[in-house]
Amino acid sequence: MISLKDLNPHLLTAEYAVRGPIVIRAQELEKQGKKIIYCNIGNPQALKQKPLTYIRQVLGLMEYPALLENEKALSAFPKDMIERAKKLHHMMPHGTGAYTQSAGTPFMKQAIAEYITKRDGIPADENQIIMTDGASKGVSAVLTALLKKPSDGFMIPIPQYPLYSATIELYGGSQIGYYLDEANSWQLNEEILTKSLNDAKAKGIDPVAIVVINPGNPTGAVLSFENVKMVIEFARKHKLAIMADEVYQDNVYAIDGMFHSFAKVMHQLGDNETTLFSFHSVSKGFMGECGHRGGFLEIRNVPADVMAEFIKLQSISLCSNTVGQLVTYLVVTPPQKGEASYDLYVQERDGILSELKAKAEILGKGLNGIEGMEIDVPQGAMYAFVKFELPHTADVSKMSAAERLAYESKRDNDYCMALLEETGICVVPGSGFGQLPGTLHFRTTFLPPRDEMESLVEKMRAFHSEYVDQIAKSK
Amino acid sequence: MISLKDLNPHLLTAEYAVRGPIVIRAQELEKQGKKIIYCNIGNPQALKQKPLTYIRQVLGLMEYPALLENEKALSAFPKDMIERAKKLHHMMPHGTGAYTQSAGTPFMKQAIAEYITKRDGIPADENQIIMTDGASKGVSAVLTALLKKPSDGFMIPIPQYPLYSATIELYGGSQIGYYLDEANSWQLNEEILTKSLNDAKAKGIDPVAIVVINPGNPTGAVLSFENVKMVIEFARKHKLAIMADEVYQDNVYAIDGMFHSFAKVMHQLGDNETTLFSFHSVSKGFMGECGHRGGFLEIRNVPADVMAEFIKLQSISLCSNTVGQLVTYLVVTPPQKGEASYDLYVQERDGILSELKAKAEILGKGLNGIEGMEIDVPQGAMYAFVKFELPHTADVSKMSAAERLAYESKRDNDYCMALLEETGICVVPGSGFGQLPGTLHFRTTFLPPRDEMESLVEKMRAFHSEYVDQIAKSK
Numbered sequence: 001m002i003s004l005k006d007l008n009p010h011l012l013t014a015e016y017a018v019r020g021p022i023v024i025r026a027q028e029l030e031k032q033g034k035k036i037i038y039c040n041i042g043n044p045q046a047l048k049q050k051p052l053t054y055i056r057q058v059l060g061l062m063e064y065p066a067l068l069e070n071e072k073a074l075s076a077f078p079k080d081m082i083e084r085a086k087k088l089h090h091m092m093p094h095g096t097g098a099y100t101q102s103a104g105t106p107f108m109k110q111a112i113a114e115y116i117t118k119r120d121g122i123p124a125d126e127n128q129i130i131m132t133d134g135a136s137k138g139v140s141a142v143l144t145a146l147l148k149k150p151s152d153g154f155m156i157p158i159p160q161y162p163l164y165s166a167t168i169e170l171y172g173g174s175q176i177g178y179y180l181d182e183a184n185s186w187q188l189n190e191e192i193l194t195k196s197l198n199d200a201k202a203k204g205i206d207p208v209a210i211v212v213i214n215p216g217n218p219t220g221a222v223l224s225f226e227n228v229k230m231v232i233e234f235a236r237k238h239k240l241a242i243m244a245d246e247v248y249q250d251n252v253y254a255i256d257g258m259f260h261s262f263a264k265v266m267h268q269l270g271d272n273e274t275t276l277f278s279f280h281s282v283s284k285g286f287m288g289e290c291g292h293r294g295g296f297l298e299i300r301n302v303p304a305d306v307m308a309e310f311i312k313l314q315s316i317s318l319c320s321n322t323v324g325q326l327v328t329y330l331v332v333t334p335p336q337k338g339e340a341s342y343d344l345y346v347q348e349r350d351g352i353l354s355e356l357k358a359k360a361e362i363l364g365k366g367l368n369g370i371e372g373m374e375i376d377v378p379q380g381a382m383y384a385f386v387k388f389e390l391p392h393t394a395d396v397s398k399m400s401a402a403e404r405l406a407y408e409s410k411r412d413n414d415y416c417m418a419l420l421e422e423t424g425i426c427v428v429p430g431s432g433f434g435q436l437p438g439t440l441h442f443r444t445t446f447l448p449p450r451d452e453m454e455s456l457v458e459k460m461r462a463f464h465s466e467y468v469d470q471i472a473k474s475k
Numbered sequence: 476m477i478s479l480k481d482l483n484p485h486l487l488t489a490e491y492a493v494r495g496p497i498v499i500r501a502q503e504l505e506k507q508g509k510k511i512i513y514c515n516i517g518n519p520q521a522l523k524q525k526p527l528t529y530i531r532q533v534l535g536l537m538e539y540p541a542l543l544e545n546e547k548a549l550s551a552f553p554k555d556m557i558e559r560a561k562k563l564h565h566m567m568p569h570g571t572g573a574y575t576q577s578a579g580t581p582f583m584k585q586a587i588a589e590y591i592t593k594r595d596g597i598p599a600d601e602n603q604i605i606m607t608d609g610a611s612k613g614v615s616a617v618l619t620a621l622l623k624k625p626s627d628g629f630m631i632p633i634p635q636y637p638l639y640s641a642t643i644e645l646y647g648g649s650q651i652g653y654y655l656d657e658a659n660s661w662q663l664n665e666e667i668l669t670k671s672l673n674d675a676k677a678k679g680i681d682p683v684a685i686v687v688i689n690p691g692n693p694t695g696a697v698l699s700f701e702n703v704k705m706v707i708e709f710a711r712k713h714k715l716a717i718m719a720d721e722v723y724q725d726n727v728y729a730i731d732g733m734f735h736s737f738a739k740v741m742h743q744l745g746d747n748e749t750t751l752f753s754f755h756s757v758s759k760g761f762m763g764e765c766g767h768r769g770g771f772l773e774i775r776n777v778p779a780d781v782m783a784e785f786i787k788l789q790s791i792s793l794c795s796n797t798v799g800q801l802v803t804y805l806v807v808t809p810p811q812k813g814e815a816s817y818d819l820y821v822q823e824r825d826g827i828l829s830e831l832k833a834k835a836e837i838l839g840k841g842l843n844g845i846e847g848m849e850i851d852v853p854q855g856a857m858y859a860f861v862k863f864e865l866p867h868t869a870d871v872s873k874m875s876a877a878e879r880l881a882y883e884s885k886r887d888n889d890y891c892m893a894l895l896e897e898t899g900i901c902v903v904p905g906s907g908f909g910q911l912p913g914t915l916h917f918r919t920t921f922l923p924p925r926d927e928m929e930s931l932v933e934k935m936r937a938f939h940s941e942y943v944d945q946i947a948k949s950k
Contacts, residue, residue: 002621004784014787016790046569064531064532094521137792140791148481163791292572293796
């Protein structure tokens with residue numbers, strides 16, 4: 001029988017806090033009948049967000065094509081989506097049950113390229129696109145392909161979505177953490193980047209690529225044009241590939257905020273040299289179709305033989321799931337003005353986005369008003385990375401750096417576990433994403449319905465003050 | 476810009492022939508208007524196999540739940556599937572758009588455990604099951620977890636489905652090939668296993684696990700009870716984990732053939748010691764739902780902490796796609812006698828399986844009747860691994876073993892490429908799966924419709940004799 005010692009040691013040390021011990025405890029409590037508010041993960045439809053109607057109508061007609069021959073049944077569908085489904089059946093005659101080409105269905109990749117062109121006003125090539133099971137599998141593929149030896153280093157933000165740290169750890173590469181500038185709305189800072197890079201090189205690490213998440217996870221920040229430009233120039237200067245996690249591109253709420261894709265800025269800079277991997281997903285945005293595991297990877301500035309290797313890698317697991325591919329296709333080709341489904345689409349889309357914007361404000365302003373908590377209103381994505389303070393329970397001045405890290409990580413874990421046990425609110429400790437030593441954070445989504453968000457803020461206020469009091473008393 | 480030298484060298488050397496150069500050429504020819512018969516891959520619905528109606532009815536109602544509130548639309552569905560969909564919506568209230576738990580939806584895992592119990596008459600534990608995006612992702616996860624260092628060896632059959640060789644190569648482990656016994660219907664042979672194991676150990680390889688594909692891919696063989704028992708005893712003796720690829724378990728055509736799962740035989744042997752990973756998929760069987768990427772992995776004889784590591788690994792990419800999970804659930808809970816959909820289900824299932832059986836015979840007997848080809852009627856799965864002979868174009872007696880391998884591999888590749896160019900029939904060269912030095916094979920599916928299978932045999936007959944003649948003339 002195999003035991004832990006027979007497992008890949010990199011698997012044992014990999015950590016993925018978004019589904020870590022606190023979430024496992026939450027599931028136990030839920031089984032026991034406790035009401036849990038899952039703010040640990042960006043899973044909108046698990047928190048009552050409704051799917052976009054047109055997407056599901058087409059999926060229904062694609063999965064059970066006999067409906068298209070049943071006039072009574074068709075009365076449940078708008079005309080444009082019936083036409084759409086008929087056209088799709090014609091274009092993918094084997095339907096949803098057959099493997100597609102490794103990189104995805106060709107006409108869908110073409111639509112994705114057109115979507116990028118429309119979004120950014122730049123050329124895009126369908127042959128540089130690979131459809132993936134969500135963005136996670138795209139990220140995992142790129143890391144697999146770029147990681148040659150343990151000293152290969154990937155620059156990742158701190159805090160970061162732990163997919164990156166977990167996957168780099170799993171494949172046995174080196175992490176080069178760079179702090180995001182919390183005081184400057186979590187933008188990237190060139191000095192910090194340079195210092196991180198130089199420190200890593202001094203330790204014998206060979207930097208390969210830089211990961212940027214924009215809009216930010218867990219920070220909820222939206223990078224400015226200037227900031228994206230700085231990163232591209234930094235990457236070019238240091239010959240790094242860029243891995244741009246842009247899955248929250250539709251989630252920008254700040255009035256003065258705007259999503260600037262790395263592809264667009266790179267094109268405007270005339271950079272034909274820096275390799276770019278850009279990731280998108282149907283799990284986020286206003287569609288929130290997490291369960292369907294759809295997404296794509298666009299690769300720029302690589303020779304054809306390198307592209308062929310990425311497609312070969314994809315071919316080993318055959319292809320991404322067809323329904324995820326369909327959802328991705330539908331997301332990049334929404335109903336157009338004049339079509340029967342257009343008004344409902346706009347109403348649903350704008351409704352979801354304005355709710356998210358309102359909830360970002362409720363959360364940001366609400367938590368910022370709590371004594372000992374500090375947070376800007378999130379500008380984008382679905383998260384707030386909330387800074388909080390607790391009285392110390394030990395003399396930190398006597399701790400080594402490692403001891404301090406362990407102490408802080410225990411503090412935020414204990415806090416989040418107590419929050420869960422007391423209130424049923426499930427958030428993720430900041431140490432799961434990384435944070436500046438000596439600071440404490442937690443990540444929460446702002447996905448629960450508006451009324452729940454309001455009561456969540458109140459529950460957190462009560463919990464926090466009681467928790468602080470108890471620490472003070474116990475001293 | 477990155478170039479090939481910046482890529483993981485294991486990616487560059489990994490090969491996956493099922494989607495290799497011949498298939499890429501076939502796609503080019505198809506674009507130019509040539510009719511291609513894709514016999515390279517087990518993709519039934521791309522070759523006109525119809526999906527099972529009940530599965531698609533439920534998917535339609537799950538994707539677009541509004542249908543359940545529309546009486547007119549419901550007239551297109553049988554009563555039992557309407558009830559089924561309502562129950563499913565109740566049991567998965569977030570629908571198909573939300574992430575599930577990492578290892579899959581709990582009630583579905585329970586149904587899978589009950590299915591195993593019913594199939595094999597043995598206990599099965601839902602907590603030992605992980606739902607995966609097809610079997611490929613399960614295999615990839617197990618290899619990721621078990622591979623600690625480059626000298627860790629996995630015993631894989633020759634010939635084998637190249638997912639195994641490609642993934643082991645990709646992750647930098649060692650392959651320990653063992654020949655299947657072609658003269659004995661491609662069963663495993665203990666002497667050959669022992670010799671392969673000892674040879675590998677002598678080279679400093681540490682054997683970790685043995686991969687068995689039953690029914691066989693590419694061989695179409697079904698292992699006897701005795702053969703499965705022998706493998707389990709071999710694995711226990713040598714402390715190997717077993718990776719049992721059982722995705723063709725429903726595809727057994729031989730009258731005296733029967734599928735014996737490793738779990739069942741292990742239970743009957745009272746073996747509580749040998750770790751077993753068993754893979755299943757919805758892509759094969761009679762459902763052929765390849766595009767939906769559904770499947771599961773059952774793990775036996777591991778401690779709880781090891782199981783937790785497998786679930787953590789799955790959590791890093793969140794969960795398998797929900798529609799694939801639904802299809803898997805529906806496959807393990809088909810309509811029951813007395814339900815409205817039962818008769819149609821039985822008719823569709825038996826129709827597909829009897830067609831496959833008939834086509835296996837047409838192919839087996841037909842090709843075996845061609846001068847210079849040798850093949851038994853496949854007993855199971857969807858493939859025949861056809862042995863063929865060609866006149867030599869060089870003096871093989873003067874070649875080294877490596878030269879001989881390169882020569883044979885060029886010969887079968889050239890043959891399959893010429894077959895494609897001449898006839899439009901796309902098969903995979905035997906060297907893509909591995910074969911005994913000095914022999915030539917190709918793998919073909921028997922999935923095309925019956926009339927096409929008959930004409931395929933005739934086309935192959937004409938092609939083969941012409942190809943042989945041309946070689947003879949050119950000498």
